[in-house]
Amino acid sequence: MAALTLREYRAEAEGRLPAPVWDFLEGGSGTESMLSAGRAALDRIRLRPRCLVDVSVCDPGVTLLGSRLAAPLGIAPMAYHQLAHPEGEVATARAAGAAGALLTVSIFASRTLEDIAAAASGPLWLQLYWLRRRETLVELVRRAEDAGYQALVLTVDAPRVAYRPRDARNGFAVPGGIRAVNVDAAVMSASHGGAAGESAIARHSKEQFDASITWRDLAWLRERTSLPLVLKGVLAPEDAELAVEYGVDALVVSNHGGRQLDFAIPAADALPEIVDAVGGRCRLILDGSIRYGADIAKALCLGADAVFVGRPALWGLAHSGSAGVADVLRVLLDEFEEVMALMGAPRVGDFGNSGIVHH
Numbered sequence: 001m002a003a004l005t006l007r008e009y010r011a012e013a014e015g016r017l018p019a020p021v022w023d024f025l026e027g028g029s030g031t032e033s034m035l036s037a038g039r040a041a042l043d044r045i046r047l048r049p050r051c052l053v054d055v056s057v058c059d060p061g062v063t064l065l066g067s068r069l070a071a072p073l074g075i076a077p078m079a080y081h082q083l084a085h086p087e088g089e090v091a092t093a094r095a096a097g098a099a100g101a102l103l104t105v106s107i108f109a110s111r112t113l114e115d116i117a118a119a120a121s122g123p124l125w126l127q128l129y130w131l132r133r134r135e136t137l138v139e140l141v142r143r144a145e146d147a148g149y150q151a152l153v154l155t156v157d158a159p160r161v162a163y164r165p166r167d168a169r170n171g172f173a174v175p176g177g178i179r180a181v182n183v184d185a186a187v188m189s190a191s192h193g194g195a196a197g198e199s200a201i202a203r204h205s206k207e208q209f210d211a212s213i214t215w216r217d218l219a220w221l222r223e224r225t226s227l228p229l230v231l232k233g234v235l236a237p238e239d240a241e242l243a244v245e246y247g248v249d250a251l252v253v254s255n256h257g258g259r260q261l262d263f264a265i266p267a268a269d270a271l272p273e274i275v276d277a278v279g280g281r282c283r284l285i286l287d288g289s290i291r292y293g294a295d296i297a298k299a300l301c302l303g304a305d306a307v308f309v310g311r312p313a314l315w316g317l318a319h320s321g322s323a324g325v326a327d328v329l330r331v332l333l334d335e336f337e338e339v340m341a342l343m344g345a346p347r348v349g350d351f352g353n354s355g356i357v358h359h
C-alpha cells in the first residue's frame with residue numbers, strides 16, 4: 001500500500017463512512033470554531049533547531065507512568081471504534097502494539113476490555129466517565145487491573161456531552177449492532193434509538209453521567225485502585241495544582257478536540273501555565289489537533305511528556321483497519337524521528353523551551 005499522508009487518510013475515511021458517522025467523528029461543539037483554533041495554536045509555534053549535534057542515532061523512546069513507549073505518542077480515548085471498522089478496538093490495539101504506541105481505551109469501547117488486551121502487545125490505559133452507577137466504575141477498575149491495563153484516565157471535561165450541532169441535526173444515535181459492551185446494556189440504552197433534532201449521545205450523558213462529582217469523589221476513586229490515575233481535560237493551572245494535591249499521576253491537557261466547552265483554550269495555549277503550576281510533580285500529556293511529527297516536538301518543547309492523537313487513528317481504521325492505524329502511527333513516528341534529527345535533538349529529553357518561538 002502506498003504511503004498516504006494523514007490528510008489523505010482523512011479524505012479516504014470520509015468517503016467510506018455514512019455521513020452521520022463522519023459528522024460524529026469529525027464534529028465539534030457549538031460554533032465548531034475550536035476545531036481550527038486548536039490547529040492554529042500549534043501552527044503559531046515555530047521550531048528553532050540546533051546544529052552540529054551528533055544525530056546519527058535518534059531515540060524517540062520514553063517511559064510514561066511505567067509504560068514503555070517507542071515514542072511519546074498515545075491514541076486518545078475514543079468511543080465506539082466499530083463505527084469506523086467492524087474489528088473496532090481490537091484492530092486499533094494490534095496497530096498500537098506494532099507501533100509501540102499507547103492505546104487509551106474508552107469506557108464506551110465497542111469491544112471487551114479483555115479482547116482488546118488479548119490483541120495488544122503494548123500498553124493499554126482505560127478511560128472512565130463518572131457514571132451515576134458507581135458499581136459500574138468499581139467493576140471496570142477491577143477488570144482493567146485483571147486484564148493488565150496500566151493506568152486509569154478519568155475524563156473531567158464532560159459532566160455531560162456538549163451540544164454538537166451536527167449530531168443534533170442528524171439525530172445521531174449509536175447504530176444497532178454497535179454497543180458499549182463493557183457497561184450494562186441498561187445503562188447504555190439511551191445511546192441508541194435516534195430522535196430528530198436531538199443527539200442520543202448527549203441525551204444519554206444527561207441521564208447517566210454523574211455531574212455532581214468533585215475532588216472529594218476523586219479521593220474515593222484513588223482509594224479503590226493502585227493503578228496510576230490520570231485526569232483528562234484539564235485547562236486551568238489551579239486545577240493542575242489541585243490534581244497534584246489529590247495524588248494524580250498525570251494530566252491530559254485537552255479541550256476534548258473542540259467537542260466540549262466551546263471557546264475553551266486550545267491545549268497548546270493552556271500548557272505553559274500548567275507546566276509552571278505542576279513544576280514536575282506530575283506528568284503532562286498534550287491532546288488535540290496533533291497531526292504532524294513536528295507537533296510532537298512542539299509539545300515536548302512546551303514541557304509536555306507526550307501527546308495523544310485522536311481522530312487520525314479513526315481515519316486509518318476506517319481506511320483499512322489495523323493496517324491503516326499502524327500506517328497513520330508510522331507516518332507520525334517517521335516524521336518525529338526526522339524532526340529529532342533536524343532539530344539536533346537525538347533524545348526526547350533534548351527538547352526544551354529554547355526549541356520554539358511563538359509568532
Ligand SMILES: Cc1cc2nc3c(=O)[nH]c(=O)nc-3n(C[C@H](O)[C@H](O)[C@H](O)COP(=O)(O)O)c2cc1C
Pocket residue numbers: 024025026076077078079106107108127155232254255256257258259287288289290308309310311312
Ligand atoms: C469520535 C470521538 C469519540 C471520543 N470519545 C471520547 C471518549 O469516549 N472519552 C474521552 O475522554 N474522550 C473522547 N474523545 C476525545 C478524544 O479523546 C480527544 O480528546 C480528541 O479527539 C483529541 O483531538 P484530535 O481528534 O484533534 O486529536 C472522543 C473524540 C472523538 C473524535
Ligand SMILES: O=C(O)C(=O)c1ccccc1
Pocket residue numbers: 079108158161201205256259
Ligand atoms: O464524543 C465524544 O467526544 C465523547 O467523549 C463521547 C461521550 C459519550 C459517548 C460517546 C462519545
